[in-house]
Amino acid sequence: MIDTTVDVINKLGLHARASGKLIEVTTKFKSKIQIGKGEKLVDAKNILSLLMLGAGKGTTLRLVIDGPDEEKALSEVLALFAAKFYEAD
Template sequence: MVTKEVTIMNKQGLHARPATALVNTASSFKSDIFISRDDKKVNGKSILGLLILAAEYGAKLTIEAEGPDEEEAVNALISLISDHFGMGKNS
């Protein structure tokens, strides 16, 4: 299992569009992926689950993956989140 922490840096937080990008990326991997914030842990391949986290700007998320491509999965998700979900720094 691989676990890493990342901070939400886009100003709008984790709303529907970034959650969709995150799910699309997570779903491209075979590993089981979970994302948690505080005491909430959700399936990283579920848009509804991600929205339940209510992760606003500055929120810290923990990404866990377990499976054949766990390292690649976590790194891809960290990269996506760090890149403001591909929406630009002003988003």
């Protein structure tokens, strides 16, 4: 199990389009992927749950991944956040 944090650095935060891109990544993996603030974690494969987080720019989110492909899932999720969800600044 991997338990780490990731910072939201894109200008608009985890809004609908960014959440959709995150769903595209997370649903490729068998691992259980959860994201949230502190102890309040939600399913990172559910767009409504992601939108309810209200994670704006500068938010630090906790990322918990557990399963057979957790390392690959972590790598792709972190890359997506680092690339600012491929949005223009």
